[in-house]
Amino acid sequence: MKLRELAHGRTGDKGNTLNVSVICFDAKHYAHLRDVLTCERVKAYLADVVKGSVVRYELPLLGAFNFVLANALGGGVTRSLALDAHGKSVSTALLDIDVEEPTGS
């Protein structure tokens, strides 16, 4: 299934670094996504966007994750040649990633 069925999110930018939040619609899916939505998977999926590391921060009280993507903005918002210099459209692409269906839901 698509991540979009389980979660929503928003992209933010700072310099050449992106952050993408992934927030469960229903907090009961948090543990499942913690297992399946790994940094390696996110980095592989966004390989053309992220040239640096991917770090995941966990926010269990919010049922959310914050992915921080280094070297992901073509040298930085203020000098990037990219159409979307802020990388604002990255969150919606990530929501299209395939994830395993949670059991018992």
Place this chain on the structure above:
Amino acid sequence: MTDTSKRIRIGAGAGYSGDRIEPAVELAEHGALDYLVFECLAERTVAIAQQARRRDPSLGYDPLLEARMRAVLPVAAKNGVRIISNMGAANPGAAARKTAQIARELGLRDLKIAAVSGDDVLDVVLRSTLRFEETGDDVSAYADRIVSANAYLGAAPIVAALAAGADIVLSGRVADPSLFTAPLIHEFGWRMDDWNTLGQATVVGHLLECAGQVTGGYFADPGYKDVPNLARLGFPIGEVDEQANVVIGKVPHAGGYVTEATCKEQLLYEIHDPARYYQPDVVADFTQVCVAQEAKDRVRVTGGRGQARTGTLKVSVAYIDGYIGEGQISYGGPGAVARARLALDIVRERLSLTGVDTSELRFDLIGVNALYGDGLAATHHDPYEVRVRVAGRSSNADEAARIGNEVETLYTNGPAGGGGVMKATREVLAVQSVLLSRDYMKPVFEMVEASNETA
């Protein structure tokens, strides 16, 4: 039993420099506000304002200052709403004098307007041996191209201006959340080493600083997240108690909505490590934050914490970084993508054949691979229409302009059916940051009275 403890109501009147104005007027009229805060300075905006000030020393403040003040001041004055904004940009003094003039013209002669300055540390940075955080380059190597250097100040100078009776406070660069924490520190008298309270106050500021982004703006996704009446989106109100616990809400008849989901998206916006969100007055910790919908369009947010502030402040340094030239042209119908790829190949070869001097080039198909590259595009069908985009960097404006020209010549020399050419050249103001010791900052305010005809 009715809870009669003190509550302060802060509205967010703008989330960026060009934001809508009428939601701020609506808040001042119907929000039962104590304060209305306008956050209007993006990373590069101070540098653009500094260039404007060099051309005309009476300018260098936010270009929409006058329109916003004329719209908001009458109703804000009527309802006793105090205004705080970074619309002073590169010239808070001129912004305060302009606002005083507008207030006089509106018959509001009792208003006191404070200009907060001290964020401009250009001289210090130019003399320094600092290195940029991002690249590690010596700042001195950029000296002849540097336009501006502004520190992210904390709440203190705004608190001082409010204590001196300012009705309106206009600053240059101040950390966005500090525009909101300042009136709370003033009202509740928090100690500046009460780290947990300042951390939760940072949560309040962070939720409000992008205005409509917490009331359903930048959130809608039809079928998944449907938001009512976005053309009439209401801006948020934070109702804050003396522990800095907040209820985020909006004017009832305004569009949009406030839910746990809208608050969570905004809480994590532009955050890296949620346990260490560096601010001038505190290192905020969002990891224990809880959100709870307590009524329709009312979400209670608690649990922000903090640790001691660091000894340095972030300084944004803007410098001229050459030129970007760009050209676009559209192709449609059957074979659109093939013709667009042919067009890109032609432009790539032409830029090489004619020796255009660039340091970096980018070839995009908007509708196919411009946002995410070719990997994700390969898993989807070709679109029915596509837009060619070529962008490149050069140290020379004339060279940069040749990029758009080569796209334009596709009209008569390229594949069949190209249309809608756009070309542009722009100077690049790039921004990097340094960390500078607090010892160099001397934030101050000056008061301008609307009644003073010379102001």
